[in-house]
Amino acid sequence: MTATLLNVENLSVRFPVKRRWGQSTWLYAVDDVSFEVKRGETLSIVGESGSGKTTAALGVARLVPNSAGHVVLGGEDFLKLEGEDLRRARAKIQMIFQDPYSSLNPRLRAEAIVREPMDSIGTAPVEDRPARVAELFEQVGLRPEQMKLFPHQFSGGQRQRIGIARALSTNPELIICDEAVSALDVAVQAQILNLLRRLQRDLGLTYLFISHDLGVVQHMSDHIAVMYMGKIVEYADRLSLFNDPKHPYTKALLSAVPSVDRARKVERMLIPGDPPDPLNPPKGCRFASRCPLVEDACRAAQPPLDPVGNDHRVACIKAS
Amino acid sequence: MALLMTILQRLAYAALLLIAVLVLNFSMMNLAPGDVADTIAASMGGADAEVMAQIRAEYGLDQPFLVQLANYIGRVLTFDLGYSYFYNQPVTKLIFERLPATLLLVITAQLLALIVGVLLGVFSARHPNGIANYFVTLLALFGYAAPVFWTGILLLIAFSLKIPLFPVGGMIDVTVEDNFFAKAVDIAHHMVLPVITLGSIFLALYSRLCRASMLEVLGSDYIRTAKAKGLTQREITLKHALKNALPPVVTLAGLQFSAVISGAVLVETVFSWPGLGQLALTSILARDTPTILGILFFSALVVVVGNLLTDMVLRAIDPRVRGRA
Numbered sequence: 001m002t003a004t005l006l007n008v009e010n011l012s013v014r015f016p017v018k019r020r021w022g023q024s025t026w027l028y029a030v031d032d033v034s035f036e037v038k039r040g041e042t043l044s045i046v047g048e049s050g051s052g053k054t055t056a057a058l059g060v061a062r063l064v065p066n067s068a069g070h071v072v073l074g075g076e077d078f079l080k081l082e083g084e085d086l087r088r089a090r091a092k093i094q095m096i097f098q099d100p101y102s103s104l105n106p107r108l109r110a111e112a113i114v115r116e117p118m119d120s121i122g123t124a125p126v127e128d129r130p131a132r133v134a135e136l137f138e139q140v141g142l143r144p145e146q147m148k149l150f151p152h153q154f155s156g157g158q159r160q161r162i163g164i165a166r167a168l169s170t171n172p173e174l175i176i177c178d179e180a181v182s183a184l185d186v187a188v189q190a191q192i193l194n195l196l197r198r199l200q201r202d203l204g205l206t207y208l209f210i211s212h213d214l215g216v217v218q219h220m221s222d223h224i225a226v227m228y229m230g231k232i233v234e235y236a237d238r239l240s241l242f243n244d245p246k247h248p249y250t251k252a253l254l255s256a257v258p259s260v261d262r263a264r265k266v267e268r269m270l271i272p273g274d275p276p277d278p279l280n281p282p283k284g285c286r287f288a289s290r291c292p293l294v295e296d297a298c299r300a301a302q303p304p305l306d307p308v309g310n311d312h313r314v315a316c317i318k319a320s
Numbered sequence: 321m322a323l324l325m326t327i328l329q330r331l332a333y334a335a336l337l338l339i340a341v342l343v344l345n346f347s348m349m350n351l352a353p354g355d356v357a358d359t360i361a362a363s364m365g366g367a368d369a370e371v372m373a374q375i376r377a378e379y380g381l382d383q384p385f386l387v388q389l390a391n392y393i394g395r396v397l398t399f400d401l402g403y404s405y406f407y408n409q410p411v412t413k414l415i416f417e418r419l420p421a422t423l424l425l426v427i428t429a430q431l432l433a434l435i436v437g438v439l440l441g442v443f444s445a446r447h448p449n450g451i452a453n454y455f456v457t458l459l460a461l462f463g464y465a466a467p468v469f470w471t472g473i474l475l476l477i478a479f480s481l482k483i484p485l486f487p488v489g490g491m492i493d494v495t496v497e498d499n500f501f502a503k504a505v506d507i508a509h510h511m512v513l514p515v516i517t518l519g520s521i522f523l524a525l526y527s528r529l530c531r532a533s534m535l536e537v538l539g540s541d542y543i544r545t546a547k548a549k550g551l552t553q554r555e556i557t558l559k560h561a562l563k564n565a566l567p568p569v570v571t572l573a574g575l576q577f578s579a580v581i582s583g584a585v586l587v588e589t590v591f592s593w594p595g596l597g598q599l600a601l602t603s604i605l606a607r608d609t610p611t612i613l614g615i616l617f618f619s620a621l622v623v624v625v626g627n628l629l630t631d632m633v634l635r636a637i638d639p640r641v642r643g644r645a
Contacts, residue, residue, distance in 0.1 A: 063548055090550030097548075102541035107563050107638065117549040163545075170550065 005039040005206050006060070006174055011069035013052075013059040017279060027279055029055040031230035032069075034305075037174070037223075042200065042207040044217040046253070047227035050275065054098075056227070057176045057210045061095050062086060073174060091121050091170035098179035100159035104151040110137075111147035114165045123170045136165040139202075141195060157188035164195065168203075176208045181216060193219060214257045218242060223311070226250050229275055229286040232305060236312040246308055246319040249287050285316070293318050323635075330631065334624045341620040342396060342613075346389050349609050355381055356405040359607045379405065392613070401617065402610035406603060411614035414599065419618065421491055422595035424507075425587070426580050429515045433522035434573055440523075441530025441569075442562060445538060456527060463524030468583050472517040472590035479513060486513050489592035514591045518583050522576055526569055533565040540564075567638050574630025578623040 013030040030052045037043040045053040059067045062078060071078040073092055081089050097103040104113060115133050118124045124132050134144055140161040151159055160180065167175050177196065181189040193216065199205055211217050217224060224241045226234040226249065234247040245251045248269075255269040271290045276282055282289065284299040291298065297317055305315045357375040361367035367375075376382045380391070395402060401411040440460075444453040463471075480488045487493070487510050496506045537543065538561050546560045585597035592598070596615055603611035 061548055063544060087550050087552060090548065095545075095548045097541060097545060099541055103545045105542040105546065105560050105564065108560075116546075116551065116555075120549065120551045120555055166545075166549065 003039050004036045005073065006037040006208070007070070007072040008036065008060060009034045009070040009072070011056065011059055011067065011071065013055050013064055013067045015066065025279060026066075028230050028281070029278070030059055031281075033227075033230070033232050034069075035225050035232065035235060037206055037208055039173075039206055040200070040204050041222040042209050042220050043223045043225065044209040044211060044221040045225045045227055046211060046214060046217050048212065048253075048275075050229075050278070051227040052230040053210050053212075053227050054178055057095070057178050057208060060208065061093050061176055062090070063095070088121055091117070091123055092173045093176065094167035094170055094172040094174075095176045095178060096160070096163050096167050096180045099183050100156050100163055101183070104159060104162060106151055108150075109147070110142070110149055110151065110154070110162050113151070113162060114147075114169050117166065117170045121170060132169070136168055139168065139199065140165045155188075156184050157191060160184060160188075160192050161195070164192075164199070168199070172205075174206050174208060176210070178210045179212070180209075182211065182213060189216070196220070214253065226253065229278060229281065231286060231302075231315065233287065233315045234313070235305065236309075240309065240312045244312075246312070246314040247287075247316045248291050248293050248318070327628075330628055334628065337624060338617070338620055339393070342393055342617060343389065345613050345616045346392055347385075349613060350385055350388070354607050356607050356609060357381065360405070396617065401614040404603070404608055404611045406606040406608040406611065411610050414611060415596065415614055415618055418594065418596045418599045421593060422581075422584055422588070422597060423622075425511065425514055425518065425593060425595060426584050428511060429518035429584075430522065430573065430577070430580050432515055433519040433526055434569070436519075437523045437526025438530045438562075438566070438569060440527040442534055442557065442565075444527070445531045445534035445565075446557060448535060456531075460524040460527050463520040464528075466520070468517060468521060468586045469590050471520055472513070472587055475513050475517055476590070486510070489590075491594050514587050514593055517590070518580065518587045521583065522573075522580060525576065526573065529572055530565065530569050533568050534561055537561045537565045563637065567634055570630060570633055570637065574627050574633075577626035577630075578619070581619050581622060 011030055011033045012028060014026040014028045016024050017027045018024050033052075033056055035043065045056060047053045055064060058064045060071050060078070062071075062081075067079055069079060076089065078086075078089060078093065108116070111133055114136055115129055118129050118132065133147065137144055137147060142158065142161050142165070146154070146158075151162070154162065160183075163180075180196070181192050184192060196207070197220070200207060207220070209217070209220050211220075218238065221238050223235065223237050225232045226241075226247065228249050234241065234245065234250045236246075241250065242254065245254055249271070252269045252271045255267070269292070271292070273290050276286065276289050282299065284301055285291070285294075285303050288294050288298045295318075303315045303317045305313045308314050308319055355376070356379060357372050360375055361372055373382070380388065383391075392402070399412065401415070403409070404411050404414055407414055440456050444450075444456040447453050476488060479485045489510075491507060491510050492503065493506050493510075496502050543556060543560055546556045551560070584595065585600055587593065588595045588597035589601055596618065600612065600615045602608075603615070
């Protein structure tokens, strides 16, 4: 059993929403979510658009305001840090962002983008920094002569490599990949995913991997959390989740993955309708309005995330 | 090398543009009613047609239009802007006497407006909902809406008349002792009000544009990246945001250079600043065509040079512009 690196407890992220007559309410994009990530492993969070998976990642990285709960990394609660302490602690949690085109400052050379965190937080001695930048470039598969170029002179995949080198520059303990490959075309996706896996193996990195692509998730993860409307509905290790999904939403998601294997063709499980209004979430299970197995008890109270097996938790009263 | 080619290319365009300006100015002057003969006749207390014709012949005004135009352009190409009828001095000499005063005023006002405008813009973009932001907005609206001469007169009444902090007009006090430092201080003292007056409009413009541009940049993904990297707020604002927000402001400042010069005409009149603007006004009233044409030509020259400099500055702050023509 490996040690837990990141422990997220009761994380909520809410946004103020203005209504008429100056009233405002809160939209809970992430609602009371708990999970842990073990050192050297990859936890993926999957879910449809608007399920709160990216917001959860941004909440962990302290990049959105109005977060509540605990994000404990190495005995320190990341959500309690402020100001200079928070800034220095950011070295431990780094992000790789979705869009490699807009997330790099167009006016900085690749070298400066990678080097800047070291200069700002001081994670390496001054005299070692040029060598460290060169080493990072090599680790992510970029050529040393590309260090002097500007972001627009790179392709999408190369830009994402710069983003990865930048994330590595502070020697982080946790790297959050927020849809890190979804802006890239499939061939490049595979290269970047393999690079991420190689880096994990070589450097012992821990990933929190946010994706909507189940194929990518299956390739990358040790554990998977499925989110729906700001809640985790199922958490399991990879094999259990893909072979024995318990929650009807997870089943529906998995059945939606297209397969090239004609023999393995499964019956598509369709879920009708749209998710309910997030400003006014249902009292009971949030999936109740679209669930094929729904019964009255589902609408009465929110099902807790209960264990159904070894390392497998489901928030559904019909699952156990 | 590419840079040199670009500069040469720009200079060639600039030369063509200046010749076009010359032709246009000269034609317009000829279309306008009245000439120097009228003024001279008026100052003599009236003259008959024969004397008028004699005066016109003396100044070459009886020649056909195209001949006059060709003569004029020919002379300008040899850096001879003609002879002022009114001041009885070469126009070039007149202009070079006045040019430093105007440039001093215009460049100081422009720099002040840029620096303070950008600072205010950055400040209000960083606190978009604060009270100070509304104050900056109000100041900008006032600066932009108020006519220059009105602001000038108001400042004169307030800070020269009621509270006599600054001189009423002029550029230098004749009683000041003749050493460089004392003179510089005296000129700076005279400059305060005119510079504030001229700078106020442009300050308003730059602060608004800088605020809008900063707000846009601050919302972009790479600012979030910078924050996630763990940079300080200062590094994020100055290095990542401002550097990306500045080009529109610099471009506008370059384009506004001509407006600053025309604004200077009004400000110089209000504050009796001995610059080109004042010279322009008196020579227009005197129908002193060569002087007016000379001033217009010089203003065009200053604007063209200003735009050229803007391009160079943009290259310096935006690496992406480099390498493109």
